[in-house]
Amino acid sequence: xxxxxxxxxxxxxxxxxxxxxxxxxxxxxxxxxxxxxxxxxxxxxxxxxxxxxxxxxxxxxxxxxxxxxxxxxxxxxxxxxxxxxxxxxxxxxxxxxxxxxxxxxxxxxxxxxxx
Amino acid sequence: xxxxxxxxxxxxxxxxxxxxxxxxxxxxxxxxxxxxxxxxxxxxxxxxxxxxxxxxxxxxxxxxxxxxxxxxxxxxxxxxxxxxxxxxxxxxxxxxxxxxxxxxxxxxxxxxxx
Numbered sequence: 001x002x003x004x005x006x007x008x009x010x011x012x013x014x015x016x017x018x019x020x021x022x023x024x025x026x027x028x029x030x031x032x033x034x035x036x037x038x039x040x041x042x043x044x045x046x047x048x049x050x051x052x053x054x055x056x057x058x059x060x061x062x063x064x065x066x067x068x069x070x071x072x073x074x075x076x077x078x079x080x081x082x083x084x085x086x087x088x089x090x091x092x093x094x095x096x097x098x099x100x101x102x103x104x105x106x107x108x109x110x111x112x113x114x115x
Numbered sequence: 116x117x118x119x120x121x122x123x124x125x126x127x128x129x130x131x132x133x134x135x136x137x138x139x140x141x142x143x144x145x146x147x148x149x150x151x152x153x154x155x156x157x158x159x160x161x162x163x164x165x166x167x168x169x170x171x172x173x174x175x176x177x178x179x180x181x182x183x184x185x186x187x188x189x190x191x192x193x194x195x196x197x198x199x200x201x202x203x204x205x206x207x208x209x210x211x212x213x214x215x216x217x218x219x220x221x222x223x224x225x226x227x228x229x
Contacts, residue, residue: 004157006157009155033215035217037220043203043222043223044220044222044223045205045220047217047218047219050215050216050217052215091157091158093158095215097215100146100163100165101146101148101163101209101211101216101218102148102160102163102173103148103150103158103160103207103218104160105150105157105158105159106157107155107156107157108157
């Protein structure tokens, strides 16, 4: 069965610091998809990125970057020069090709960015 | 574009009461699902549907019932509310029932069972 582990329950940083959120996954499928979602204090879930298991290229989007490593089953998320608006709960999620579109979520990491 | 609409946004029930949480999407998405979010637990799948007339159980289905009579609507029914069902409920949809598309989430329903 699939599993997603986000070992960091809460991270506190000061604005402008870089921060990395860890995500480790388990799956038996060779084809799968990984996602990151952001949940700001207002409560909605915001999609950030999708990565499929065949694409190990790192991705950068502004201050956000993602590092996908199949060898360690990790899909880590880095925020460069963090800002107060980055304060949120971040979820990593996994979807297997054999399991329709069902998502297995990690328990989330709460990021607190202070001024 | 409305996207995924959940109603109500907040609800308080007494133990034993029944209730239906509504979810509607206007994107003609085949796949819809319900998750519950509890502190420290992430989101867990309750039920999902791959199209009208087809539903299946997720990780935590007990105490909940679903049906899918139209592509647009996917209501979640609490048969006899229990305090353990106090949670935030999210409905989601995605274009196809294969796993490569990001899901669109509603804004959630915060439910308290007294």
